[in-house]
Amino acid sequence: VHPPTSQQDWSIQADQAQLLQVFIILLDNAILALQGTETREIFMELGAEGTEHVRLTLEDTGPGIPEELADRLFEPFVTGRKREGALSGTGLGLAIAHRVITRHQGSILASRSPEHGGARFDIVLPVRQGLPV
Numbered sequence: 579v580h581p582p583t584s585q586q587d588w589s590i591q592a593d594q595a596q597l598l599q600v601f602i603i604l605l606d607n608a609i610l611a612l613q614g615t616e617t618r619e620i621f622m623e624l625g626a627e628g629t630e631h632v633r634l635t636l637e638d639t640g641p642g643i644p645e646e647l648a649d650r651l652f653e654p655f656v657t658g659r660k661r662e663g664a665l666s667g668t669g670l671g672l673a674i675a676h677r678v679i680t681r682h683q684g685s686i687l688a689s690r691s692p693e694h695g696g697a698r699f700d701i702v703l704p705v706r707q708g709l710p711v
Contacts, residue, residue: 637694
């Protein structure tokens with residue numbers, strides 16, 4: 579494992595399957611949030627956070643996170659979607675994502691995208707894993 583030497587050379591210690599699950603959850607939520615909106619765009623950016631961490635930012639042009647859910651967004655069974663119907667949700671996806679990222683000794687934060695107006699998720703992960711938590 580080594581720190582990145584260029585924009586294309588990113589290597590971190592992590593459980594690939596679990597991180598893939600996090601990315602699927604975030605992208606699926608963004609795609610669902612964009613249903614019925616005029617502009618349907620998702621933006622992802624990967625960069626260094628110092629020399630020991632990487633940061634992934636995902637933003638969309640959807641309606642954003644409802645204010646009443648912002649403080650509880652990563653709790654199980656909290657969802658802005660209905661429980662039934664085509665765009666239903668259980669409220670478990672972001673709780674799972676949060677657990678995976680914190681078990682990797684990282685952080686995940688949700689906010690409103692200042693540039694695009696929709697949801698924004700910032701994930702910071704260490705390049706090297708310490709002992710499991």
